[in-house]
Amino acid sequence: MIKMGITGGIGTGKSVVSDIFHLHGIPLYNADREAKKLNDSSPYIRAQLTLQIGEDLYTEDKLDRKKLASIIFHDSRKLAIVNSIIHPELARHFTEWCRQREWSHPMVIIDAALLIEAGFYQFVDKVVMVQAPKELRIARVMQRDRSTRDEVEARMNSQLPEEEKIKYADYLICNDNRHSLIHQVAEVIKKVAGNSL
Template sequence: MYLYKVVYKVGLTGNIGSGKSTVARVFKTLGVPVFFADYEARQCYYIPDVKQQVIKAFGPEAYTAKGNLNAPFIAQIVFSDACRLQHLNEIIHPALKIRFDNWMQKNEKRNFRYVVMEAAILFESGLSEMVDAAVCVHASQKQRMKRVMRRDGMTTADIQKRMDSQWPDQRIIELSDYCIHNKDRKMILSEILHLHNLFMEKS
């Protein structure tokens, strides 16, 4: 594993519908490199060794006839069974950490002051051990439910299953170094800018 030491690394997390991806895009607009762990994790499913492990664990139905990931099939299984969700994470996360290592090597050469890793399960996955500070984005369950229904068209029952599979908000807040409260658009921009200036000083 590549040992990076120069660039200050910020982990950005939050439960489904909290608005963490929106916050990540604001950091990116400010010129900060952002590693979107959820997106990168989806790419890991196509690594030959990982694909073999997924098929072994979930069967050939885990991929379509064209070789694409059958995400609805996987989601239906893992968000109803905590043990199988953990098994899936154990398959994906080692490959994800390697992708982050490679990404960090590239960005260290570009002399950025700090970088952000956006990850839905920053603490659960152990990815928090790879960053210097953790920021969580928090919103009420009612707000999160509305956002996900509007964004993904999921049923209330399916959203609740995903919420139930994640750690409680309070636990994530307690583990984080900073918390962004996603209630008001103007307020959240102010909080992000404050953290941006803080991280620029720390780097």
């Protein structure tokens, strides 16, 4: 089984590209969505987060994401602690998810914004990075999230710079509204499948 990781900075359209791969019949693991589910359902994550960060992080059976975000946003030490609790559990979950599909699918993809930062690139065979011009990314996120330009730029600046992410990429997909995403995805699938034969 070939595992492909799809990543890209905010506003690049990484999730749209992942959905196109999925339309080709390739199983898709959305790391952000699965992490949210695990944060609510995993007794281990709940126990560790309440122990390390605070007792009042959970209301009923759900993690209070806003409260956690407000705590870790300005505290890099606490952010590192939270990541050290969640990321290994997510990695285990992804590995098991892959194992359940290894006989039925020759290829799977993981959509992960923090593929590089969280070290998830170690669990995939190929890294696909989605790129887009900075101004287009800013415009997309401002429209999508109703954010100000300053807010979007602050979020962009908190992410690993594109030139660093590129070092890990096996394939680049350009989402600039001029190049066909469908064609680029089909080309990547053809190359990856061809190289594995």
